[in-house]
Amino acid sequence: xxxxxxxxxFVVALALMAAASASAQNAPRxxxxxxxxxxxxxxxxxxxxAMTALIPDRTTRxxxxxxxxxxxxxxxxEIAMMKQWLKDRHQQVPTSDAQQAAAGHMDMxxxxxxxxxxPGMLTAEQLAVLAKTNGDEFAKLFLTxxxxxxxxxxxxxxxxxxxxxxxxEAEVFRFASEVDSDQRAEIARMSALLxxxxxxxAKSHR
Amino acid sequence: MTPRSTVPPLPSRNxxxxxxxxxxxxxxxxxxxxxxxxxSVAISHDDPRIGLRAGYNDAAEVARNMELVGHGARPxxxxxxxxxxDFAFLNGDLAFKGNLAFQGGFNGFQVWDIxxxxxxxxxxxxxCPGGQGDPSIYKNLLFFSVExxxxxxxxxxxxxxxxxxxxxxxxxxxxxxxxxxxxxxxAAVQTCRGSHTHxxxxxxxxxxxxxxxxxxxxxxxxxxxxxxxxRGASLTDTxxxxxxxxxxxxxxxxxxxxxxxxxxxxxxxxxxxxxxxWQGGAHGEGTQTTSQTNQCHDITVxxxxxxxxxxxxxxxxxxxIRDPVHPKRxxxxxxxxxxxxxxxxxxxxGTKVLFSDEWGGGMAPRCRATDKLTWGADAIFxxxxxxxxPAGHYKLPVVQTDQENCVAHNGSLIPVxxxxxxxxxWYQGGVSVFDFTDAAHPKEIAFFDRGPMDATKLxxxxxxxxxxxxxxxxxxxxxxxLDVLDLKxxxxxxxxxxxxxxxVRFDVFNPQNQPKLVWPASxxxxxxxxxxxxxxxxxxxxxxxxxxxxxxRAEKMKGASERAALAQLASRLDxxxxxxxxxxxxxxxxxTVRDLSKR
Numbered sequence: 146x147x148x149x150x151x152x153x154x155f156v157v158a159l160a161l162m163a164a165a166s167a168s169a170q171n172a173p174r175x176x177x178x179x180x181x182x183x184x185x186x187x188x189x190x191x192x193x194x195a196m197t198a199l200i201p202d203r204t205t206r207x208x209x210x211x212x213x214x215x216x217x218x219x220x221x222x223e224i225a226m227m228k229q230w231l232k233d234r235h236q237q238v239p240t241s242d243a244q245q246a247a248a249g250h251m252d253m254x255x256x257x258x259x260x261x262x263x264p265g266m267l268t269a270e271q272l273a274v275l276a277k278t279n280g281d282e283f284a285k286l287f288l289t290x291x292x293x294x295x296x297x298x299x300x301x302x303x304x305x306x307x308x309x310x311x312x313x314e315a316e317v318f319r320f321a322s323e324v325d326s327d328q329r330a331e332i333a334r335m336s337a338l339l340x341x342x343x344x345x346x347a348k349s350h351r
Numbered sequence: 352m353t354p355r356s357t358v359p360p361l362p363s364r365n366x367x368x369x370x371x372x373x374x375x376x377x378x379x380x381x382x383x384x385x386x387x388x389x390x391s392v393a394i395s396h397d398d399p400r401i402g403l404r405a406g407y408n409d410a411a412e413v414a415r416n417m418e419l420v421g422h423g424a425r426p427x428x429x430x431x432x433x434x435x436x437d438f439a440f441l442n443g444d445l446a447f448k449g450n451l452a453f454q455g456g457f458n459g460f461q462v463w464d465i466x467x468x469x470x471x472x473x474x475x476x477x478x479c480p481g482g483q484g485d486p487s488i489y490k491n492l493l494f495f496s497v498e499x500x501x502x503x504x505x506x507x508x509x510x511x512x513x514x515x516x517x518x519x520x521x522x523x524x525x526x527x528x529x530x531x532x533x534x535x536x537x538a539a540v541q542t543c544r545g546s547h548t549h550x551x552x553x554x555x556x557x558x559x560x561x562x563x564x565x566x567x568x569x570x571x572x573x574x575x576x577x578x579x580x581x582r583g584a585s586l587t588d589t590x591x592x593x594x595x596x597x598x599x600x601x602x603x604x605x606x607x608x609x610x611x612x613x614x615x616x617x618x619x620x621x622x623x624x625x626x627x628x629w630q631g632g633a634h635g636e637g638t639q640t641t642s643q644t645n646q647c648h649d650i651t652v653x654x655x656x657x658x659x660x661x662x663x664x665x666x667x668x669x670x671x672i673r674d675p676v677h678p679k680r681x682x683x684x685x686x687x688x689x690x691x692x693x694x695x696x697x698x699x700x701g702t703k704v705l706f707s708d709e710w711g712g713g714m715a716p717r718c719r720a721t722d723k724l725t726w727g728a729d730a731i732f733x734x735x736x737x738x739x740x741p742a743g744h745y746k747l748p749v750v751q752t753d754q755e756n757c758v759a760h761n762g763s764l765i766p767v768x769x770x771x772x773x774x775x776x777w778y779q780g781g782v783s784v785f786d787f788t789d790a791a792h793p794k795e796i797a798f799f800d801r802g803p804m805d806a807t808k809l810x811x812x813x814x815x816x817x818x819x820x821x822x823x824x825x826x827x828x829x830x831x832x833l834d835v836l837d838l839k840x841x842x843x844x845x846x847x848x849x850x851x852x853x854x855v856r857f858d859v860f861n862p863q864n865q866p867k868l869v870w871p872a873s874x875x876x877x878x879x880x881x882x883x884x885x886x887x888x889x890x891x892x893x894x895x896x897x898x899x900x901x902x903x904r905a906e907k908m909k910g911a912s913e914r915a916a917l918a919q920l921a922s923r924l925d926x927x928x929x930x931x932x933x934x935x936x937x938x939x940x941x942x943t944v945r946d947l948s949k950r
Contacts, residue, residue, distance in 0.1 A: 172431075172439050172480065173501050173510030211633050215640050222715075233434075306500065306514065306570065313501040313510035315438035315457055315482055322569035323712070330631040330643035333586050337630060 173313030180236050182305045182317070183227045185263050186324070189298055190220040190227075191241040192266055196291060199276055203283040208338060216291070219327065223320075230316065264304075265297015281342060288339040295328040295335070398749045400781065403802030405754065407435055407830070410804070414836075416797035416844065417784065417824070421835030423471035428478065429458050430830065436810030441829045444485040444548075444761065446493075447820045447860040451531075454827050455484035455495065459506070461833075462531060468823045468835045477534050479506035481520065487551040487861045489561050492606055493526040493534065498545030498569050506536070515576045521545030523563055523599060525606050538609045540599050543571050543580035543592035550650045550659070550863040554675045562675045563599040563609075564659070566647040567592075586626040593645040594618050594625040598676055617670065617680050618644050618663070629665030634687035639710070639726055641665050642691045648709070649694040653701060655867035660695035660704045667692050667706040667730070669737060681737040688725040688744065694761055697734075698771040699868045703790055704739060705731045705773065707759035714811060718757035718780050720750045727758040729775070731790040742790035747780045754803040754810075755779030761816030765824075765838075766855035766868040767848045768876050769883050769939055772796070774824050778813030779803060782826055782836065786843070796843040799826075799836055820860050822853040842886075851879035872946035874906050880940040889933025898924070898940075905947075917948035 197213040204210070224241050231238045262268065267275070267290055278286050302325045305311050312318045404411035412419060431437035442456040450466040451474065459479040463471040479495070481502025487494040497520055501510035504520040511519040523546045525538040544567025552562040571582045571592045583591025595616050601609040620627025631643030644665035652659040652672055659670040659678065669682035686708070693709035710727035711717045717727040728746035732739040751757040755778070762775030771788045781800030787793040804810040814834070817826035824836040840846040854875065855868055870876045881898055884890045890898075898920070905916040924941035931937045 172508055207636065211636065215633060219640075302570070309514060310510075310512045311514075313512070315499060315501070318482075318499045318501065318569075319438060325570045326568070326642075326645075330645070333626075333643060334630060334632045 175234065175314040175317055176310045178305060178308040178311040179314060179317045182301065183231055184237065184239050186301060187224055187227050187239050187241050189263055189266065189301065190224050193220050193294060196287065203279050206284055209284050209287065263297060264300035265294040267294065285339065285342050288335050292332055292335050295332045298324055298328045395749055400749045400798065400800040403800065405803040405806035407804055410802035412801050414799040416841040417799055417836050417838050419799060419834060420837045421469040421471050423463055423473060423833040425830060425832040426461065426473055426476050429456065429461060429476060435804060435830050436812055438811065439480065441811060442815060442827050443483050444816050445818055445825060445827050446486040446488045448488045449858060452825055452833065453486045453488060453493065454833055455486040457482040457484055460484060460486055460495065463833055471833050471835060475532050478508060480508050483547060485548045487549060488859055489551055491527055491529045493528045494549060494551060494563055495524040495526065496546035496549050497521055497524060498547050498567065504539055515573060519576065521572060523549055523565055525601065525609055538607045540609050540611060541577050542567055542597045542611065543577060544569055548649045550652055551861050552652050552672060552675045553654060555654065559603060561601050561603060563601060564650050565597040565599060566649060568646045568648060587624065589625060596647055613676050615678060617678060628683055629685055631665060638687035639690050641685065641689050648692065649863060651695045651697065651863050651865055653697045653865045656701040660697060662692040662695045662706050664692055667695065669739065682739050684732060684739045686730045689730065696762065696764065696773060697865055699764060702734055703731055703771060704734050705729050705787060709760065710758050713758055713760060713778055714756050716751060716753050716755055716757055716809060718747055718751040718777065719753060729759050731787050731793065733790060743793060745785055745787060745793035747777045747783050748795050751780050752803055754805060754808060756809060756811055756813060761862065763818040763862050764868065765819045766852045767879065768851050768870050769880050769936055774817045774819055776814035776817040776826060780813065782814050782817045797838060804830065816862065818862050821856050845882040847875050847878040847882050850875045872943060872950055874902060874947065877902055877940055877943045877947065880936055880943060884933060884936055887933055889936050890927060890931045894927055914948045917944050921945040921948060
């Protein structure tokens with residue numbers, strides 16, 4: 146398994162073993178893509194909060210309420226962490242105002258690359274449709290939307306890791322790794338929950 | 352340190368009653384939280400660890416029943432003066448060989464000469480960034496974990512710019528450290544998720560090889576960089592690099608030929624589904640949210656009983672490792688208090704397994720007054736065969752500030768005969784030494800703590816791992832260096848018990864490769880048992896006085912008369928055991944005295 150690759154690397158390792166010296170000065174620094182990732186993910190998380198805020202008035206299902214609570218606390222934690230990271234590096238800290246996110250006004254640097262929404266983001270219209278549902282219809286649409294939303298976060302991580310020079314700063318790598326692992330697990334959990342709700346009557350937005 | 356965040360508390364230590372009250376008012380049913388017996392640990396609000404002055408080099412320090420006797424400062428090239436808690440430079444885990452302590456970390460490793468434990472001196476340091484740098488030692492080989500995408504095959508510090516690169520290294524490095532001043536990388540075994548931690552496994556039936564169990568916890572790299580790596584499309588995608596550990600075989604005579612020989616699906620269910628254990632999520636109202644079991648964080652092997660205990664994110668598991676290439680899962684447990692199953696320790700006779708929960712990933716303050724004592728704590732299980740039964744929890748029994756990352760972390764047994772005692776690191780919560788002989792009622796017996804790194808904000812810091820090695824407790828401080836602590840006698844631990852612990856010596860110690868503790872026949876071991884009998888009223892006071900006198904007399908004798916006196920005492924102790932309230936301990940004492948009589 147992977148023999149030739151490994152052998153080649155072994156030779157490279159021997160050839161390159163040098164008295165490499167890393168210090169704070171030449172350790173890899175964060176890049177513009179890292180900054181954009183943090184700024185964008187704040188807005189992305191803010192929309193998740195806007196979605197979970199809909200839960201209490203629309204379903205009494207304990208499993209959905211519990212899920213929403215958990216998404217809320219963990220994403221709030223992460224927003225605080227991302228804001229601190231940006232602040233420490235004297236970068237622009239976008240708003241995480243849930244109303245703005247709900248209205249689809251994602252006027253922040255994470256959006257600057259194009260006019261399209263970040264992966265997984267719902268449009269204002271899609272959010273409005275979700276807000277109009279109730280009961281099991283809401284539960285199913287919420288799960289469908291949140292799975293889509295989380296999958297978008299995975300795309301953002303994959304794009305970050307697929308950008309030359311990115312995620313080399315230890316803290317960025319740790320955070321990206323954590324988003325990937327947490328949201329992947331939550332998708333699995335929500336998929337199981339959605340399946341348990343039976344055939345979906347609610348129309349997905351897509 | 353685990354690269355993940357988990358959910359902050361809903362019910363708090365102070366608030367749980369109020370919440371419960373509200374729920375009852377609302378007519379809701381409170382789902383039972385599976386609290387084990389013995390969770391009613393008292394927390395002290397009158398404790399010298401509260402209110403310690405903050406600072407990096409000048410934080411206030413306090414200790415009880417132990418003493419900081421040595422310290423080695425983190426070398427300058429292993430830190431960032433502009434950002435003391437810089438993630439790229441954190442100190443991590445320890446391994447020991449002879450009079451050397453190897454301190455791994457995110458920037459490489461440091462080797463401390465601990466010939467004089469009161470004055471550890473930096474023998475050498477080796478820059479090789481890539482996190483988290485857990486070290487293990489076998490003879491002249493040093494194994495070293497790398498997980499980050501900045502890790503380079505050549506140990507360079509510049510990172511790897513290309514997203515797919517042959518220069519990137521994530522996996523386990525193998526160094527030949529025969530020439531300590533010039534460690535030579537003889538192999539570098541790449542894995543899909545890198546190596547967050549690893550565990551050295553020695554098979555008594557296979558002297559030609561040693562094995563490394565690799566626990567990867569971070570993102571899966573692309574198949575373009577390492578053939579076969581796949582993030583997987585779903586929980587049933589059997590090509591995924593998640594839901595497995597990797598096993599590296601290292602030929603002892605040719606370590607350069609080390610390679611991955613198996614990646615067992617140890618979380619599979621009986622039907623073969625690879626995601627067969629905890630799916631992630633809460634266990635009901637008021638419970639913790641537990642991570643999905645798609646990885647082990649750490650595996651501790653106890654070869655003396657052919658078992659390994661895996662702390663595997665969503666579950667604690669037991670593995671039969673008698674065939675080390677094909678570990679077989681024989682048990683899996685959950686705990687609704689656990690966020691992230693992080694590490695495991697057996698007691699010496701293998702009848703208990705202590706798992707720790709790294710709630711908040713080690714980066715959050717989780718020892719505040721509002722954090723439950725069963726969250727971010729240790730869970731102790733009784734083990735009988737392949738059955739694990741919950742016994743109780745242990746958490747640092749003192750409140751820490753919002754500026755101190757604090758949660759259960761790494762530790763090891765302290766070899767006090769007749770008791771289960773452990774030293775454990777709690778990040779900025781310091782070091783806590785506790786007794787879990789009575790697993791339902793674990794009790795702290797010593798501690799060491801510093802004030803926060805900073806009075807105004809949380810800088811990552813504190814004790815990463817703390818281990819007993821040949822008479823002293825060594826602690827790896829994330830930012831400040833290496834601490835050496837010495838136990839002091841108290842009514843909770845006698846001088847004889849400490850001296851008996853100091854008799855147990857190892858040539859090499861890798862915390863995740865747990866050695867069987869064996870005590871030499873010695874008067875001090877006998878006296879340690881006797882002190883315990885006196886402390887727990889395990890034998891009538893008249894008898895303990897008399898036994899102490901008999902031991903003293905025998906020790907002054909020589910040769911045949913000494914042996915005869917000891918044999919006679921052993922026989923008398925056999926009779927005592929029939930009526931003593933702590934018969935097992937009297938029997939252990941009798942066995943020690945009998946061994947002494949045969950010296």
